[in-house]
Amino acid sequence: MSLRPDLLAIAEAIVPHSRVLDIGCGDGALLAHLRDEKQVDARGMEIDGACVERCVAQGLSVVQGDANRDLADYPDKGFDYTVLSQTLQTATRPDQMLDQLLRVGRQAFVSFPNFAHWRTRSALMLGGRMPVTRAIPVSWYETPNIHHVTVKDFRELAEEKNARVEREWFFSGGKPVTRGTNWRAEFAVFQLSRD
Amino acid sequence: MAGASQSLRLNDPLPLDGGGELVDASIAYETYGALNEDRSNVILLCHALTGDQYVASPHPVTGKPGWWERMVGPGKPIDTDRFHVICANVIGSCMGSTGPASEASDGKPYAMRFPVITIRDMVRGLVALLDELGIGQLHAVVGGSMGGMQALSLAANWPERAARVLVIASTSRHSAQNIAFHELGRQAVMADPRWNGGDYYEGEAPDSGLAVARMAAHITYLSEEALTEKFGRNLQDRDAKSFGFDADFQVESYLRYQGSGFTRRFDANSYLYITRAMDYFDLADEHGGKLADAFAGTDARFCLVSFDSDWLYPTSESRHVVRALNAAGAAVSFVELSAPHGHDSFLLDVPALDRVVEGFLT
Numbered sequence: 107m108s109l110r111p112d113l114l115a116i117a118e119a120i121v122p123h124s125r126v127l128d129i130g131c132g133d134g135a136l137l138a139h140l141r142d143e144k145q146v147d148a149r150g151m152e153i154d155g156a157c158v159e160r161c162v163a164q165g166l167s168v169v170q171g172d173a174n175r176d177l178a179d180y181p182d183k184g185f186d187y188t189v190l191s192q193t194l195q196t197a198t199r200p201d202q203m204l205d206q207l208l209r210v211g212r213q214a215f216v217s218f219p220n221f222a223h224w225r226t227r228s229a230l231m232l233g234g235r236m237p238v239t240r241a242i243p244v245s246w247y248e249t250p251n252i253h254h255v256t257v258k259d260f261r262e263l264a265e266e267k268n269a270r271v272e273r274e275w276f277f278s279g280g281k282p283v284t285r286g287t288n289w290r291a292e293f294a295v296f297q298l299s300r301d
Numbered sequence: 302m303a304g305a306s307q308s309l310r311l312n313d314p315l316p317l318d319g320g321g322e323l324v325d326a327s328i329a330y331e332t333y334g335a336l337n338e339d340r341s342n343v344i345l346l347c348h349a350l351t352g353d354q355y356v357a358s359p360h361p362v363t364g365k366p367g368w369w370e371r372m373v374g375p376g377k378p379i380d381t382d383r384f385h386v387i388c389a390n391v392i393g394s395c396m397g398s399t400g401p402a403s404e405a406s407d408g409k410p411y412a413m414r415f416p417v418i419t420i421r422d423m424v425r426g427l428v429a430l431l432d433e434l435g436i437g438q439l440h441a442v443v444g445g446s447m448g449g450m451q452a453l454s455l456a457a458n459w460p461e462r463a464a465r466v467l468v469i470a471s472t473s474r475h476s477a478q479n480i481a482f483h484e485l486g487r488q489a490v491m492a493d494p495r496w497n498g499g500d501y502y503e504g505e506a507p508d509s510g511l512a513v514a515r516m517a518a519h520i521t522y523l524s525e526e527a528l529t530e531k532f533g534r535n536l537q538d539r540d541a542k543s544f545g546f547d548a549d550f551q552v553e554s555y556l557r558y559q560g561s562g563f564t565r566r567f568d569a570n571s572y573l574y575i576t577r578a579m580d581y582f583d584l585a586d587e588h589g590g591k592l593a594d595a596f597a598g599t600d601a602r603f604c605l606v607s608f609d610s611d612w613l614y615p616t617s618e619s620r621h622v623v624r625a626l627n628a629a630g631a632a633v634s635f636v637e638l639s640a641p642h643g644h645d646s647f648l649l650d651v652p653a654l655d656r657v658v659e660g661f662l663t
Contacts, residue, residue, distance in 0.1 A: 149632065158636040159653050162604060163660030169623055169635040179624040 109139055112191055112217040112295045115275040119215070119297060120144060124186035127151065127210060129173045130193035134161035141166070149185075151176065174198045177206040184210055191217045192293075194260075195251040204267055208300040213272065217295040222256035222288045223278070241292040257288045264298055273297040306331055306358075308397050311429050315392070318419040318581075324406075328430045329397025330354050330389035333373060334381030343436050344379060344662070345427065345463070346388040347444030347451035350575055351515075351567055353396040356388040357381075362566040368648060378659035384440060389430055391423040391451070393574040398426070401570035402502060412570060413499035420447070420582045424454045428462065441465035441662055445647035446614065447575070450582050453622065456603070457584055457595040467661055469606045469654070470647045472618035473592055473625070474583040479613065482521050483576040486514030490569045499570050511569040512560030519559045524610040524643030528552060585625075592625035603633040604661040606654065608646040634661065 109117060113136045120126060122144040128136050131150030134157075140146035150168035152158050161168035169176070173190075174197060188211030190203065195218050197203040207214035219241040220226075229237035236246035244251070255263075257276070264271060276283040276291035283290045308329040314322040331354040336343065346356055348368070357373040359366060373379045373386055390398035393415070401415040431439070442463040444452040449471025456466040472479075493510030495501055520528075532552040536542065539549065548554040585592035603626050607619040616637045626633040638653045640646035647654065 147632070155637055155639065158634075159638070159657055162634045162636055163656040165660055165663055167602065167632045167634045169627070169633060170637055171620075171623075171635070176624075179627045181628055181630060184630055 109135060110191075111277045111280050112275070112293050113139075115295050116189055116191065116215045116217070116297075117143070119273060120146060120187055122146065125149075125184070126187045126189060127180070127185045128189040128191070129177065129207070130190060130196075131157075131161065131166075131168060133157050134164060134166045134168060136189065136191070137161065137166050137168070138164060173203065173206075177203070177210060180210045182209055183212055185212070187211050187213050187215060189215045191215070192219065194218045195253050195255055197253065200253050200255065201263060201267070204263060204269065204298075208267070208269055208298065213297060213299045214269075215295060215297050216260070217293060218255055218260065219251075220257050220276075220288070220291045220294050221254040222258065223292050224289050225292075227289075239292075257291060257294050260294065260296065264296065267300070269298040269300045271296055272299050306354075309430060309433055311426070311433065313429070315422070315425055315429060317416055317422050317425075319417045319422075321416055323392065323399060323416065323418075323422075326392055326399040326426060326429075327397070327403075328389050328392070328399075328426055330387055330430060331356065331358060332388075333357055333386040334384050336385040340436050341438070341440060342384050343431075343439050344384045344386050345431070345439050345442045345455075346373070346379070346386055347427070347442065347448030348388060348391070349444075349446040349448050350518075350579065351563065351572075352448070353394065354388045354390045355396075356386070360566070363562070371650065372655070372658065378655045379443065379662065380659075384662070387431075387434075387436075389427055391575070392426040393418045393423065393571060393578060395568035395571040400568065401499065401574055402568045410502045412502065415570070415574060417577055417581075418574060419578050420450045421454050421458060421587065423578065424451050424458065427451065428455070428459055431462070437462075439463040439465075441467060443467040443469075443658075443662075444471065445469035446471055446644065447579055449614075450579065450584075453584055453595075454582075456599060456601055457588065460596075460599045460601065463601055465662065466601050466603045467606075467658065468603070468619075468622070470608055470611050470614050470644055471605075472582075472614045473585065473595075473622045474618075475580050476618075480580045482517060482613075483580050485517050487573050487576060489513035489517070490573060493569075496569065499573075501569075506564065507569045508561075508564040511564050511567065511572060512557070514572060515563040515567075516556040516560045519556060521613045522643060522645040524612065524641060526610060527642045527645075530641070531555075592622070593628040596626055596629040596631050599629065599631050601631070602661075603631055604657070605633070605635045606647075606657055607635075607637045608640045608642075608644070608651075609637055610641055611644040611646065613644040 137148040226237040275295040357367040449468035490510040493507035496507035537554040588595040607616040
């Protein structure tokens, strides 16, 4: 099974035999990859019961839960890495979510669709409407994304939270972007740590 | 599927939580599937309150199929082509293991002289059985409802004995509401004049009281939706209300049937003792008041399953256990499955449960 580019970047950065908590793990693609390819002690949290059922049926350790509330149940630094892929923008309080990620994990990966991408900007500027793009494909009235964020915003939040950016990746159309990332990246991935 | 029906008398006395010990206790059990050479393919199945060891073979009294026939067998989610399944009757029960109807040392039934037992005492009996059978670590311990309590108790008190722990529609403690329903059942038994202080083995059993207890309990096993769908306000074998106290409604007739069927196969005193054991169950209390401490340092993998229509052991009870397991750093899965049948969903046709059970045990 091929992983999404942001998940692949995360999977490659994770050290074998480490302990990983994937929050919002969906159908468990990243967890299964980490378990099978890197002998990782991989755990997941997912709000959708049907997804959890599919994960458990694959032998993955996944708990049905709401990250906004249930991350608090996990002990400090219980994991080497926490992963939050394309879920931050759906969090009730992304700032508090980031705190939890860095409390539960020694390092945290966060990936999100970049609202400052030129497609989003032009949809709003030229069309005068809430953008519906390939990265953010849902209409404003039914989107789970309640806190849109840009690469710049996220950097500022990380700084405010005293989180160090260990690595970062940017993608557009599945390909890496290196320059003008706040304009050109559809998706961003950050690897963070906090002492 | 035919099980291998056996009974084993324990060599050592069984110490009990309430003090004292049970001497010469017997444990009756069934096995399914072959034991492999290194004895590493054993799944211990723990039965619910009124269940027994006949999990996948016909019940010797009623002739009905085993209580989890749909789950246990060749090619089924608990695959007896791969696993050696053991299911034992708990102590205190009445299907061959030592209980209140068994003979005490004076040759008469224990009746109410039987010691009050706990869930942990039941598990002590199961572990003693495994010891006698020479089985070290289980591939998995699996249980629903009271069986789930036993699975949790085994994981907490004998952590090295099971590599996987599967707990379905269960809880780590009996709530006030759970205790209240059990007390209702016990009072119904004891209010039956035939109960006679538990001393009825030479005469007629307190079937009326036990049937009422079963009727009340049975309501807690179902959901309002299931009852409405199955019976609604439909009348039984008549076109109009009788304006009397016959079973006018189908649901009344159904409960009476459940009650009377139960008294044929279950001992009233066992019902008292087993419901008491469940009421005393509080796994956190056994471990200094903190549930996470019950699972400290465990290497076992856990899976908890709840049903959205179960109001006897609702999802919040499973979440409570999951939270403690997370705090203890245990590998835990949890899923709330959608099923309309209430608590009894774990015994009924819920394909998602089959997938979860099979996936977790693999």
